[in-house]
Amino acid sequence: MITTAGIDIGTGAVKVALFKSDGDKTEWINKRTERIRQRDPYELTKSAYEEVLKESGMTPEDVHYLATTGEGESITYSTGHFYSMTTHARGAIYLDPDTRAVLDIGALHGRAIRTDERGKVLSYKMTSQCASGSGQFLENIARYLGISQDEVGELSQQADDPEIVSSICAVLAETDVINMVSRGISTSNILKGIHLSMAGRLAKLLKSIKATEGVVMATGGLALDTGLLAALREEMEKEKVELEAKSSPDSIYAGAIGAALWGAFRYQKLAELDKLAKAS
Amino acid sequence: MSTVDTIIQRCQGLFDDLNFTYAREWKDADPERKVIGFMPIYVPREIIHAGNMLPLGVLGGGDQLEVIQGDAYYQSYICRIPRSTIELVLTGRLDFVDGMLFPSICDVIRNLSGMLQMIKPGFYAHYYDMPQNYNKDIGGEFYVNELQELRKAMEKIAGHEISDDAIRNSIAVYNENRNLVYKLYAMRAEQPWNIPAAEAYLLMRASMLMPVEEHSQMLVDYMGAVAENERPKKDNCRIVVSGMFCEQPPLNLIKSLEMSGCYVVDDDFMMINRWPTVDIPIDGDPIANLSHSFLNHSLKTSATYEPEEEEKGKYLVEAVTKSAAEGVIFAAPSFCDPALLERPMLQDALNAANIPYTAFKYSENSGQMQPIREQAGTFADSIKLWGDQS
Numbered sequence: 001m002i003t004t005a006g007i008d009i010g011t012g013a014v015k016v017a018l019f020k021s022d023g024d025k026t027e028w029i030n031k032r033t034e035r036i037r038q039r040d041p042y043e044l045t046k047s048a049y050e051e052v053l054k055e056s057g058m059t060p061e062d063v064h065y066l067a068t069t070g071e072g073e074s075i076t077y078s079t080g081h082f083y084s085m086t087t088h089a090r091g092a093i094y095l096d097p098d099t100r101a102v103l104d105i106g107a108l109h110g111r112a113i114r115t116d117e118r119g120k121v122l123s124y125k126m127t128s129q130c131a132s133g134s135g136q137f138l139e140n141i142a143r144y145l146g147i148s149q150d151e152v153g154e155l156s157q158q159a160d161d162p163e164i165v166s167s168i169c170a171v172l173a174e175t176d177v178i179n180m181v182s183r184g185i186s187t188s189n190i191l192k193g194i195h196l197s198m199a200g201r202l203a204k205l206l207k208s209i210k211a212t213e214g215v216v217m218a219t220g221g222l223a224l225d226t227g228l229l230a231a232l233r234e235e236m237e238k239e240k241v242e243l244e245a246k247s248s249p250d251s252i253y254a255g256a257i258g259a260a261l262w263g264a265f266r267y268q269k270l271a272e273l274d275k276l277a278k279a280s
Numbered sequence: 281m282s283t284v285d286t287i288i289q290r291c292q293g294l295f296d297d298l299n300f301t302y303a304r305e306w307k308d309a310d311p312e313r314k315v316i317g318f319m320p321i322y323v324p325r326e327i328i329h330a331g332n333m334l335p336l337g338v339l340g341g342g343d344q345l346e347v348i349q350g351d352a353y354y355q356s357y358i359c360r361i362p363r364s365t366i367e368l369v370l371t372g373r374l375d376f377v378d379g380m381l382f383p384s385i386c387d388v389i390r391n392l393s394g395m396l397q398m399i400k401p402g403f404y405a406h407y408y409d410m411p412q413n414y415n416k417d418i419g420g421e422f423y424v425n426e427l428q429e430l431r432k433a434m435e436k437i438a439g440h441e442i443s444d445d446a447i448r449n450s451i452a453v454y455n456e457n458r459n460l461v462y463k464l465y466a467m468r469a470e471q472p473w474n475i476p477a478a479e480a481y482l483l484m485r486a487s488m489l490m491p492v493e494e495h496s497q498m499l500v501d502y503m504g505a506v507a508e509n510e511r512p513k514k515d516n517c518r519i520v521v522s523g524m525f526c527e528q529p530p531l532n533l534i535k536s537l538e539m540s541g542c543y544v545v546d547d548d549f550m551m552i553n554r555w556p557t558v559d560i561p562i563d564g565d566p567i568a569n570l571s572h573s574f575l576n577h578s579l580k581t582s583a584t585y586e587p588e589e590e591e592k593g594k595y596l597v598e599a600v601t602k603s604a605a606e607g608v609i610f611a612a613p614s615f616c617d618p619a620l621l622e623r624p625m626l627q628d629a630l631n632a633a634n635i636p637y638t639a640f641k642y643s644e645n646s647g648q649m650q651p652i653r654e655q656a657g658t659f660a661d662s663i664k665l666w667g668d669q670s
Contacts, residue, residue, distance in 0.1 A: 065515070073539040073540065073541075073653075074539065076512055077512070078514070079514065079515050080514055080515030080516065080541065080664070081514070081516075081539075081540075081541050081657075082541075082661050082664075083540070083541075083654065083657035083658050083660075083661050085658060086658065086661040086665070120665070120666060121658070262665060265665065266515060266664055266665070270515070
């Protein structure tokens with residue numbers, strides 16, 4: 001039985017996941033998310049990691065492989081680093097083994113990833129335009145509209161006549177929203193319009209990676225936005241992307257889960273190759 | 281005692297200084313001293329050194345020099361190093377240099393020697409030709425003549441004769457330096473976590489900007505300091521980088537490769553520091569020895585002529601094997617003929633040896649590292665996770 005940890009430093013939050021593994025058997029033993037909120041992400045990461053270990057009755061020496069992902073390359077106390085696409089693919093497979101595509105929707109960008117059943121990335125595509133398709137944009141809009149982020153999904157699903165916003169530029173999209181507010185458009189219809197605009201781009205990404213079967217798992221900070229997921233299903237239907245769009249209550253941890261599980265995989269592989277010293 | 285940090289800070293200071301202050305100060309310390317600039321990838325520094333002159337490696341302006349006038353001299357489809365070198369000349373940053381050598385690496389560098397002759401009439405800007413035929417009686421004879429011509433030119437600039445004994449002494453000094461460089465490379469291949477790629481690179485760049493004796497001492501000090509400075513070991517993959525032998529990548533690019541999960545265990549930076557691959561004999565005719573060494577013991581690179589097709593890329597496969605690397609990153613400057621034209625043949629050799637690789641291009645002022653990190657990072661992941669399966 002080995003213990004591995006995954007740390008995912010994103011733009012908006014730091015996520016930590018702790019696992020025990022024995023061959024193919026895995027047990028998720030602890031997790032933690034910390035919103036960065038203008039704090040030093042590396043100090044925040046260290047305290048979150050220490051807290052997770054403390055809660056689990058462990059010390060850093062008990063961890064066989066600490067893997068970072070996202071912006072975690074600079075962490076000096078890690079064993080190794082995996083790139084975000086690699087970890088999100090593996091994390092999504094963990095959350096639903098039928099996953100064959102992943103939509104990583106983070107604070108700064110969206111990314112569609114096609115994967116096989118092992119979590120190997122087969123192809124990917126990122127949003128290439130500016131931040132209007134991102135979580136940061138949605139967070140800003142929620143603040144302008146005076147609602148909490150938790151309310152966004154539910155309000156969006158109450159829309160009866162959504163107003164589409166610019167999907168090209170965050171500045172134009174924000175201008176659109178200001179105009180809508182002054183025109184008396186309801187908050188629900190504004191939010192649904194934004195969701196449809198973002199979902200339209202994500203559906204096109206999914207189409208471009210030629211994902212044709214299985215589940216598409218939403219990961220990243222926006223995965224739990226039920227309004228966005230509903231809009232995504234509508235847009236996928238329009239684009240004829242015949243996948244089942246899902247998210248998991250633990251979708252935000254996909255990167256950290258993937259890092260921890262790849263860490264275990266790598267640890268075992270190095271053990272087989274008799275190169276364990278390399279990962280110590 | 282010097283620490284790793286103090287040595288690397290010194291190298292960084294030399295690297296950042298586009299006015300070549302240290303070389304200027306070296307020259308100003310003695311009115312007899314001269315400075316001879318040279319471009320990549322190889323010149324016989326021994327002859328320059330034997331004339332009590334400082335060989336100064338000029339490797340373009342990097343990412344801190346704004347090229348304004350230099351662009352007027354070259355078309356848009358030419359690499360950046362000649363533009364920034366012209367900029368260095370036109371802005372007076374090389375005004376203390378007494379001559380410049382332009383080795384036969386590509387047409388662009390050859391033409392740069394002509395540009396300098398036009399910009400600075402009377403200035404010694406010499407196209408330094410190297411043999412493409414490695415037969416002793418053909419290329420060998422040609423090269424001996426070329427070396428003698430260079431010797432005469434250096435004597436004229438130095439203002440005194442350059443004796444055989446002086447050249448023999450310089451050969452010995454450079455042999456020592458080269459052995460230390462090889463030792464550093466071997467040490468890095470053994471413990472890449474203790475000698476980060478950026479530090480090895482800065483040490484190699486420092487050799488371009490200071491007297492060789494001082495550089496040798498610096499290498500000794502660095503290797504001693506590294507032995508006392510164990511660093512955390514990461515589960516990174518081991519890679520060889522190929523293609524960066526002329527126009528230099530930004531330092532951040534080299535750092536990005538390592539941050540992405542790749543330990544650089546061999547490279548082709550500043551190849552002159554490891555050229556030739558064995559000691560040059562110090563007995564006998566030094567010019568004949570330099571020529572023999574070039575014909576028979578030159579470092580292999582895509583910038584030198586390889587007459588045997590089956591030999592193409594063999595050196596790269598051997599570099600991977602020798603350094604126990606797991607893959608190759610081809611990183612070449614945009615529009616670099618020697619690197620980019622040779623790449624398909626090198627890739628064929630790697631395919632035949634089942635060695636994975638990835639490739640990208642850069643220029644000396646590339647600023648966006650995210651796509652490079654993404655590419656190098658996914659390459660590292662693919663090696664670590666799927667290296668033994670499809």
